[in-house]
Amino acid sequence: MAIDSRKIIEVASSLPITSNERGIMGAFGVYALMNYNEFYFKLVSRITGEMDDAEAQVMEQSLYHAVLECGYHTFHGVRTSMHWREHVLPMIRSTEDEVHALVAFTNIFGIGFIEVEELVPGEKLVTTVQNAYDAGRYLEEYGLQRRGRCYLLNACTASYMDLVYGPRYPKGIGTFMAREEVCRAMGHDTCRFIAQRHLA
Amino acid sequence: MTFTTKFDPAHNIMTLNGVPVSLHCHHYNCGLLQVIEKFPRIDAHNILIRTAAEEFCQNFKSYLADQLRGCTKADALRQAADLYRVMGFGRIDLSQLKEEGGTAVADSSYFVVGWLAKYGRRPNPVCFVTCGFIAGILAAVFNALPETYEVKETDCLVTGGECCTFSVRRRHDGH
Numbered sequence: 001m002a003i004d005s006r007k008i009i010e011v012a013s014s015l016p017i018t019s020n021e022r023g024i025m026g027a028f029g030v031y032a033l034m035n036y037n038e039f040y041f042k043l044v045s046r047i048t049g050e051m052d053d054a055e056a057q058v059m060e061q062s063l064y065h066a067v068l069e070c071g072y073h074t075f076h077g078v079r080t081s082m083h084w085r086e087h088v089l090p091m092i093r094s095t096e097d098e099v100h101a102l103v104a105f106t107n108i109f110g111i112g113f114i115e116v117e118e119l120v121p122g123e124k125l126v127t128t129v130q131n132a133y134d135a136g137r138y139l140e141e142y143g144l145q146r147r148g149r150c151y152l153l154n155a156c157t158a159s160y161m162d163l164v165y166g167p168r169y170p171k172g173i174g175t176f177m178a179r180e181e182v183c184r185a186m187g188h189d190t191c192r193f194i195a196q197r198h199l200a
Numbered sequence: 201m202t203f204t205t206k207f208d209p210a211h212n213i214m215t216l217n218g219v220p221v222s223l224h225c226h227h228y229n230c231g232l233l234q235v236i237e238k239f240p241r242i243d244a245h246n247i248l249i250r251t252a253a254e255e256f257c258q259n260f261k262s263y264l265a266d267q268l269r270g271c272t273k274a275d276a277l278r279q280a281a282d283l284y285r286v287m288g289f290g291r292i293d294l295s296q297l298k299e300e301g302g303t304a305v306a307d308s309s310y311f312v313v314g315w316l317a318k319y320g321r322r323p324n325p326v327c328f329v330t331c332g333f334i335a336g337i338l339a340a341v342f343n344a345l346p347e348t349y350e351v352k353e354t355d356c357l358v359t360g361g362e363c364c365t366f367s368v369r370r371r372h373d374g375h
Contacts (some may be wrong), residue, residue, distance in 0.1 A: 006209075013207045017223065018286075022308035025288035030225035031314045034205070034287040035329075037220040039255045040232075046247050047236050055239060062238065066231025074225045108207065110214030110222030131211055133220060 002093045005104035005115075011087045013108045028077030030070075037110070037133040045138065063151045071159030072173045075102050079163070095164060096121055102160045103127060111152055117192065122165045125176075125195045127157045132191045135184035148180030150191050157193040174198060202267055202279065203286045216287070217266070219259050226314025233311070233326070234319070245328050252332025253339065253346035260340040273299075273341055280337040289330060290364075297334070299342045301349065301368040304334055309364050312357040325356035327364050334366055347371070 017032060019025040025032040044063065048056045078084055079102065088101050096119055103116050112133065118126040129135075129150065138149045148154065158178035166172025178195035182188040206215050214221055236244035260280060268276055277294040284292050290309040296302045311326045331351040339346045351368050355361035 009209060009212065013209065019288045021285075021291070023285035023288060023290040023292075024308060024310065024313055027223075028225075030227065031310060031317065032223045032225055032288055033229055033310050033314075034216065034221050034223055035229075036216075036255045036259065037222055039251055040222075040224075042251045042254070043232075043236075043248060046251065047239075047242055047244055050242050050247075051239065055241075059235060059239070062235040063232065066228050066235055069231060070225050070228035073227050107212035108214075109224075110207075110212075110220065113212040131213070133222075 002091050003097050003100040003104065004091060005100065005107075008088055008091075008101055008104040009107045012083070012105050015083060015108070028074055028081055030074050030077055038137070041134050041137045044134075045141065060151055064155045067152050067155035068159055068162075068173060071156040072162055072170075075105070075159055075163055076169050078102070078105055098164050099125060099160050102163070106156060111156075112150075112191075114153060114156070123197065125157055125161050127153070127193045127195075129153050129191045129193075130189075132184065135191050138185040139187075144187050145183065145185040147186070148183035148191065149185040150180055150183055150193070153191065154178045154180045154193050158195040161195045203283055217259070217263055219262075221287075226310070226318055230311065230314045230318045233315075233328070248328045249332040249335065249351070250347065252329045253335035253349075254332075256333050256336030257339040257346040258336075260337055264340060276341045277337070280341070284330075284333060289333065292330070292364075294334070294337070297338060297368060299338075300370050301338075304366040304368065306330065306357075306364040306366075309357055312364065315358055321360065322358055324359065325353035325364070326358045327353050327356060327366075330364065331366060334368055338368065338370075344370075 017027045092098055100116055106114050112129040113131050114127050114129045117128045132150045134149050138145050158176045161176035162172045166175030176195045177198040178193050181192045181194050183191045281292050281294050288310055290306050292306040294304050309327050315326050334351045335349040336346050338349045350371055351366050354367050355365040357364050
């Protein structure tokens with residue numbers, strides 16, 4: 001594996017992702033917005049807190065798909081960017097390297113420190129995150145949770161596999177499905193996500 | 201520029217003036233709004249506005265205390281508009297707002313641009329986070345609680361309006 005994750009994070013984090021004079025931040029083919037992590041946590045936890053279990057499940061599934069689209073389109077923009085071609089592409093020697101590089105790149109967006117634990121080419125990706133914001137806040141605010149709370153990182157894990165091993169963009173979305181196996185909000189010391197081919 | 205983003209490479213955490221932030225694209229932000237609007241039983245717009253108001257009030261209050269101590273209310277509102285721009289929400293004019301309320305106008309809006317790109321036009325306004333932003337900023341500037349201000353978007357670019365217009369009033373009845 002030729003990917004230097006630290007170097008990717010270092011270079012990518014110095015990219016000038018800034019808004020223009022009209023306050024619009026275009027980056028990697030999408031419109032980016034900077035917002036407080038606490039805002040997202042409170043918004044989603046308050047809304048699901050007013051729902052019954054069935055509604056909450058529908059909401060969480062819908063959020064998963066919203067993030068999947070976010071990850072799929074953003075990371076496609078990332079891997080077709082001039083920045084990627086200049087700094088990252090020279091490191092990539094295999095299809096698997098591309099997965100490692102995309103995971104490393106994700107770390108500049110402020111959603112947590114995500115790393116690859118296991119990659120079975122074309123079949124399975126396992127990622128871990130030690131400092132997922134929502135997991136820690138659920139634990140602080142609501143105590144131990146019965147299920148994982150990191151829908152964001154969960155869907156991201158599927159999006160890498162969709163892009164790299166799914167049908168050519170934009171037809172590959174949903175090829176893989178991820179689940180959060182363990183979560184800090186459930187009392188574990190890390191959050192772990194497993195993306196596998198979606199068989200349904 | 202007085203708003204500083206920092207990236208902590210040891211933990212891959214991003215902060216804006218010391219507060220954790222993250223970057224998300226319009227597929228997520230607009231998707232999130234669309235998801236929470238699916239449940240008519242839940243007053244999602246109210247929760248969204250209230251949550252945004254709380255976060256902007258708390259963080260802008262800290263910012264005022266740290267960096268703008270003694271500045272005029274007009275200066276504080278100018279800085280708030282710059283914060284709005286820096287975070288990528290769009291361009292907004294807060295200069296006509298007073299302690300009792302008033303009108304704010306945005307000629308550029310993230311949620312409008314994002315929603316149009318993803319879903320096209322909609323019949324009702326989309327800038328709910330901006331309503332919360334205005335309520336929170338006014339609460340911080342005039343030393344009030346975030347729920348003190350009621351903000352309604354009366355016209356929105358997403359519906360074909362000339363600009364996004366926000367009508368603001370200060371509640372005196374405690375509601």
